[in-house]
Amino acid sequence: MSDAHADSPEHFSHHVRRYLFVFYALLFGTVITVAASYIPFGHRALNIGVALFIACGKAFLVAGYFMHLISERKMIYGIMAFTAFFFVGLMGLTLWAMGDFPFNTIRH
Amino acid sequence: MDIPYTVQPRPDTGLYNAKVGIWLFLASEVMLFGALFSSYILLRVGAPEGYWPHGWLNIPVGTANTIVLITSSITTVMAWASCKMNQFGKFKFYHACTILLACCFVGIKSYEYHDKFTHYSIKLADGKMADGHLVEKSKDFDLEKKTGDIVIHGHQVELNNKQGEELQNELKKLYDLRSTEGRAVKHEELKIPAAQIASMETYGPWHNTYTAIYFTLTGLHALHVIGGALVIGFLWGPGSKMWKTDPERFTNRIEVSGLFWHFVDLVWIFLFPVLYLL
Numbered sequence: 001m002s003d004a005h006a007d008s009p010e011h012f013s014h015h016v017r018r019y020l021f022v023f024y025a026l027l028f029g030t031v032i033t034v035a036a037s038y039i040p041f042g043h044r045a046l047n048i049g050v051a052l053f054i055a056c057g058k059a060f061l062v063a064g065y066f067m068h069l070i071s072e073r074k075m076i077y078g079i080m081a082f083t084a085f086f087f088v089g090l091m092g093l094t095l096w097a098m099g100d101f102p103f104n105t106i107r108h
Numbered sequence: 109m110d111i112p113y114t115v116q117p118r119p120d121t122g123l124y125n126a127k128v129g130i131w132l133f134l135a136s137e138v139m140l141f142g143a144l145f146s147s148y149i150l151l152r153v154g155a156p157e158g159y160w161p162h163g164w165l166n167i168p169v170g171t172a173n174t175i176v177l178i179t180s181s182i183t184t185v186m187a188w189a190s191c192k193m194n195q196f197g198k199f200k201f202y203h204a205c206t207i208l209l210a211c212c213f214v215g216i217k218s219y220e221y222h223d224k225f226t227h228y229s230i231k232l233a234d235g236k237m238a239d240g241h242l243v244e245k246s247k248d249f250d251l252e253k254k255t256g257d258i259v260i261h262g263h264q265v266e267l268n269n270k271q272g273e274e275l276q277n278e279l280k281k282l283y284d285l286r287s288t289e290g291r292a293v294k295h296e297e298l299k300i301p302a303a304q305i306a307s308m309e310t311y312g313p314w315h316n317t318y319t320a321i322y323f324t325l326t327g328l329h330a331l332h333v334i335g336g337a338l339v340i341g342f343l344w345g346p347g348s349k350m351w352k353t354d355p356e357r358f359t360n361r362i363e364v365s366g367l368f369w370h371f372v373d374l375v376w377i378f379l380f381p382v383l384y385l386l
Binding site: 013047 | 128131135139142149153182192366367370378
């Protein structure tokens, strides 16, 4: 977003159309998320998976287009790569902890 | 002393400093919310069968708040694009909308919190559970002295001496309000004398692990909304004077505040299905 040609007003009017498209896609995604939660997919885990999949799609649209991550500098990608690494590690530790209860723990 | 690289990109990073700063801040925010999400996962997986709430939150209200936040995201990015296109009037309009939408979000969230703080779970002396929203308390109501009575709009369940499937079906009337059993419950006004109450509490953060993590996650998110709205409000009001003296730097400020706002939207995109739908 920092290139000289990219800063021209004409260029931004093109971007505005894209922002509106993303906005409509996010609204549509919200409706789909709610609708999917009413459909029994057979197992609760499947419903969770579908909802999180749609949420990830919406998050990609917000981060990619509204936050311009899709056309950012390497420095930002570096910061995000570190964050993703530690975030995945955190969630990995959480999953690991689920099967690592102390001896004699009462589980319901 | 002039602060360097507020407008021009630094030669080594290719970015103005505030942009690197906000992304580093957002990285720390990802870890903050990530830690809370991992807490949510552990609490949910560790909950005894039938005791993790489902359908406790109002889906249409949550959906409305999601739409409010998504709309505020588009007005934020349009405000920034208006600055880039030298349309200050449009910038003012779009960010006024953002501030109004932020107030709307906090208002709706407050309504939801009020709903939980007036929702009572009452354990009766005979072992039954009464559950519902407060209608009124008599003036002499005192739980310790056992005087007066309370009126709630709700229902009663009997959990004592029940096991297996029978217990699970009864639990659904309290915990799974989207199940067939939960939806079949008929609510009515119940007048309960204090003498019949063993204990009672509202659906505040102290009620159970679900309400604890719900209030923590949404409360922290609401604080971010309020903080972001204050910054955007400043840039819309007194801070907008910079447009006349240094428009490029002002536009960068709008971009940085916008990045924070989009992050707040991003967090809600995950909070909504996790807390309201699943």
